[in-house]
Amino acid sequence: MHAKIPVGILGATGMVGQRFIQLLEHHPWFEVTWLGASERSEGKPYAEAAKWRMKTAMPKHIASMMVSSAEPKGAPKLVLAALDSKAAAHIEPKFVEAGHILVSNSAALRMDADVPLVIPEVNAGHLKLVESKKAAGKGFAVTNPNCSTIGLVMALSPLQQKFGLESIFVVTMQAISGAGYPGVASWDILGNVVPYISNEEEKMEAESRKLLGDLGDGEISMADFRISAQCNRVAVEDGHTESVAIKLRRKASAEEILAAWREFRPLDGLHLPSAPPQPVIYETRPDRPQPRFDVDAGKGMATVVGRLRPCSLLDWKFTVLSHNTIRGAAGAALLNAEIMKAQGYLG
Secondary structure, three states, X not given: OOOOEEEEEEOOOOHHHHHHHXXXXXXXXXXXXXXXXXXXXXXXXXXXXXXXXXXXXXXXXXXXXXXXXXXXXXXXXXXXXXXXXXXXXXXXXXXXXXXXXXXXXOOXXXXXXXXXXXXHHHXXXXXXXXXXXXXXXXXXXXXXXXXXXXXXXXXXXXXXXXXXEEEEXXXXXXXXXXXXXXOOXXXXXXXXXXXXXXXXXXXXXXXXXXXXXXXXXXEEEOOOOEEEEEEEEOOOOOOEEEEEEEEEOOOXXXXXXXXXXXXXXXXXXOOOOOOOOOOEEEEOOOXXXXXXHHOOHHHHOOEEEEEEEEOOOOOEEEEEEEXXXXXXXXXXXXXXXXXXXXXXXXX
């Protein structure tokens, strides 16, 4: 057996950091050897520093591991980052400058021209942006999209490939876990819908066009479809539900669209540990997908689509569901690290 690759978790005490630790506990390729967090956690055993919120037990070897400061010194080459955007904006560049390979869940670097924003099933080719830095022995960052963007783009990508996209309208109903712990105050969310999530709509619109854009001459040209997003916070624990309407560049039947989703398996043969065998699952029951029943599809890594039907304003409309803290956060970054290993970017 080959030795596992050491991995550091930056922002280890937060909800996404905890999800990283949970997903990596029995990972065949990676092993957590370093935990970084804020000054108030530095120097403490992880069990003391973190208020564990996962539904599985804290791994014993992690519980006794000492938490380091959020600085590059002492961290392994590969770092998975789970910082909030404000902290990430000044901490993440330090790790890149120190020569680390940073796989980030934060929005801080996502739209930088030289930073790949990646969903492995959608645009793994964008990783070529870092090849010159890798060849020069420099550090680099790779990011995954916003939790609301990733489910949408997973559903859109096979349609973009087959038929082209002209216009997209999406309304989200986003789980409280997307706001981190302790999330949204109960007085604000129970029996209520909050029709505003700071910068969420702008992220969805910009990130979708970057993810589905083309890489050429060392830069990404944004996809030329139009997209409008409206984002809402609802009283759901995990799982972002999205109502989507699209106009295609080439007309397609329902059967052709369903076939595009069903046949969308671009990672087949790579044997990535976190990749779902069926990335987009179509649910035929008329009242599905629902977070309560469908959020864990593909171990939380699949996007579930349902209710495909004609749209009287555009062409087609449907419902999308994805797990926001697994596929939309830690699981997405972990899968990015896996495809980077498979393609030699961690060597």
